[in-house]
Amino acid sequence: MADLVHRGGYAGLGRRVGSGDGVVAVEQAGLAAATVIARRGKAEAAAARLGGHLGLAVADAAKRAVSPAATVLGTGPGTWLVFGGEDPGFVAGLAAALAGLAAVIDQSDGQAVLHLSGARLPEALEKGVRIDLDPARFTPEDVAVTSIAHIGVTLWKIDAAPTFAVALPRSYAGSFRHWLEASAGPAGLAVVSD
Amino acid sequence: MRIPCPYCGPRDSSEFAYLGDAAPRRPADGDAAAMATYVYLRDNPAGPMEELWYHAYGCRAWLVVRRDTRDHAVTGARLAAGREASA
Numbered sequence: 525m526a527d528l529v530h531r532g533g534y535a536g537l538g539r540r541v542g543s544g545d546g547v548v549a550v551e552q553a554g555l556a557a558a559t560v561i562a563r564r565g566k567a568e569a570a571a572a573r574l575g576g577h578l579g580l581a582v583a584d585a586a587k588r589a590v591s592p593a594a595t596v597l598g599t600g601p602g603t604w605l606v607f608g609g610e611d612p613g614f615v616a617g618l619a620a621a622l623a624g625l626a627a628v629i630d631q632s633d634g635q636a637v638l639h640l641s642g643a644r645l646p647e648a649l650e651k652g653v654r655i656d657l658d659p660a661r662f663t664p665e666d667v668a669v670t671s672i673a674h675i676g677v678t679l680w681k682i683d684a685a686p687t688f689a690v691a692l693p694r695s696y697a698g699s700f701r702h703w704l705e706a707s708a709g710p711a712g713l714a715v716v717s718d
Numbered sequence: 719m720r721i722p723c724p725y726c727g728p729r730d731s732s733e734f735a736y737l738g739d740a741a742p743r744r745p746a747d748g749d750a751a752a753m754a755t756y757v758y759l760r761d762n763p764a765g766p767m768e769e770l771w772y773h774a775y776g777c778r779a780w781l782v783v784r785r786d787t788r789d790h791a792v793t794g795a796r797l798a799a800g801r802e803a804s805a
């Protein structure tokens with residue numbers, strides 16, 4: 525049987541390295557990902573079980589919980605987007621741990637993830653994000669599901685540098701990159717994918 | 719217009735899809751007159767009313783939003799889920 529290779533959503537769009545003086549975008553390929561959707565009335569129990577399984581404190585809120593092995597993002601009431609590393613059993617482990625409490629859907633080939641950083645990132649994000657990203661209002665504990673250029677995205681903050689991460693359905697990766705190049709290109713954008 | 723989503727926080731109305739009056743409740747099957755009222759008849763108040771909005775570009779939850787139809791002032795929003803139980 526052929527081994528399947530994970531191809532990130534930005535793969536094949538070409539590595540484009542500009543100056544990177546303003547913004548650097550780095551694709552995060554090969555991550556395991558899943559949506560976890562609690563069954564009716566089971567949101568609190570699912571949050572507790574999810575947290576117990578991953579060794580994290582998981583809330584039913586638009587918050588991030590992170591460990592070296594996993595990132596849990598609150599994306600809606602009783603709903604989380606969970607990223608793991610390259611462990612091929614990560615999603616199956618989640619599904620087994622949450623049996624009876626939540627539906628677990630493998631999104632490893634569904635979500636395209638970029639890490640964004642750089643001195644001029646805030647002004648680039650201002651061109652597409654309609655929520656308040658002031659450091660006092662949006663911290664590394666927060667998660668936002670919102671839209672950028674009409675593309676539904678999950679946005680979170682990895683550190684106070686700031687480094688942001690943005691996940692979106694992989695079929696929109698090309699459109700998102702178009703927005704990114706238009707919005708951050710003049711500031712000096714380097715895109716590292718592939 | 720900004721809508722204070724209880725899960726996401728304040729968001730631009732463009733992230734939402736509008737359904738309409740939150741008051742009508744589906745009647746029991748078999749009552750044709752009540753069903754016609756439920757489907758077709760709406761009050762049209764000038765002032766505050768509760769409406770259903772769907773946070774499509776956000777948490778994907780249905781909200782009950784209290785909006786003044788005269789000036790679009792939004793004075794509250796809560797998750798629609800469970801409203802039957804709490805009503």
Ligand SMILES: [Zn+2]
Nearest residue numbers: 723726776777
């Ligand atoms: Zn919301």
